[in-house]
């Protein structure tokens with residue numbers, strides 16, 4: 331019998347499906363709802379010490395529709411939580427006191443200030459959270475305060491800040507990467523060098539969702555203007571998979587035992603299976619929940635279990651990273667293809683079936699083509 335139950339960095343979860351930080355984890359009521367529906371873990375909306383500096387605008391979402399009218403991409407210019415830190419601490423504590431069936435993970439972000447990071451980590455962990463996700467990855471708004479992706483794009487700063495966090499953290503810590511870099515392995519490696527237990531990837535991709543052809547204003551339009559935002563949902567999945575593959579390869583080779591939480595566009599159990607095959611220990615869903623609601627986790631579980639049963643995988647660990655060995659260089663693909671063609675030709679020649687081009691005439695042509703097709 332296959333099971334979805336898994337343990338990641340010592341965190342016991344009924345399944346690997348984690349609510350990604352964002353609107354689906356924006357207060358205790360919705361977090362409790364997610365646990366009731368069966369999510370294996372919840373990462374709360376990102377918090378900071380001084381919420382009064384966080385001022386949201388509306389509208390802050392823009393959608394990319396496919397030709398069939400379905401939402402394939404989603405842009406947001408939403409900031410981190412604008413709810414007071416003390417309210418969050420109280421909600422973390424009450425949520426944990428109720429002993430939820432999965433992991434409660436606090437997502438935190440601060441300015442480049444050692445005392446601030448130490449304070450936010452110690453106060454959240456005193457409130458009882460099971461783990462942390464460090465948000466080094468929001469691509470809009472926060473970088474203007476040198477936070478989020480502004481830190482995540484600088485491996486030296488990342489290593490230093492992760493070091494501050496690890497000097498006080500008593501629970502597992504994941505560092506969440508921005509995809510808005512050329513080589514995501516570099517910030518991931520810097521965080522792992524500083525001792526974080528795992529990496530989450532990816533956050534949103536910096537984007538402009540479109541331009542309104544009546545008003546000529548880019549969207550989402552706030553008082554006639556906009557600012558580039560973060561792109562998520564289905565359309566980002568191929569990019570997320572590539573980046574997860576790159577990070578998982580670094581973890582496997584250089585930091586065995588550390589973990590990866592993969593996300594970006596996951597909406598089905600089969601898509602979750604792909605992230606696990608490329609080295610993820612857990613998978614997160616954010617925009618998918620905004621599109622389909624918390625109950626989608628039941629279908630996600632059914633689909634992932636069906637995949638596991640088809641392949642006779644008993645646990646997530648049985649197939650984690652199983653597709654990683656099949657990545658290589660283009661140079662090597664050319665070599666492999668050349669070798670295979672040469673081997674086929676040699677096999678056919680050994681059977682005495684292939685003649686020179688000049689002999690391909692009439693009935694012989696058909697015979698020769700058939701011989702090639704069968705080899």
Ligand SMILES: Cc1cc2nc3c(=O)[nH]c(=O)nc-3n(C[C@H](O)[C@H](O)[C@H](O)COP(=O)(O)O)c2cc1C
Nearest residue numbers: 350351352376406532533562563594595615616617
């Ligand atoms: C509206 C919205 C708000 C988000 N807010 C946060 C946030 O506060 N902290 C964070 O780490 N990621 C945030 N994210 C990013 C998601 O957690 C996730 O990394 C990204 O959207 C890709 O996954 P998805 O396609 O499943 O949404 C937000 C995403 C959306 C769409």
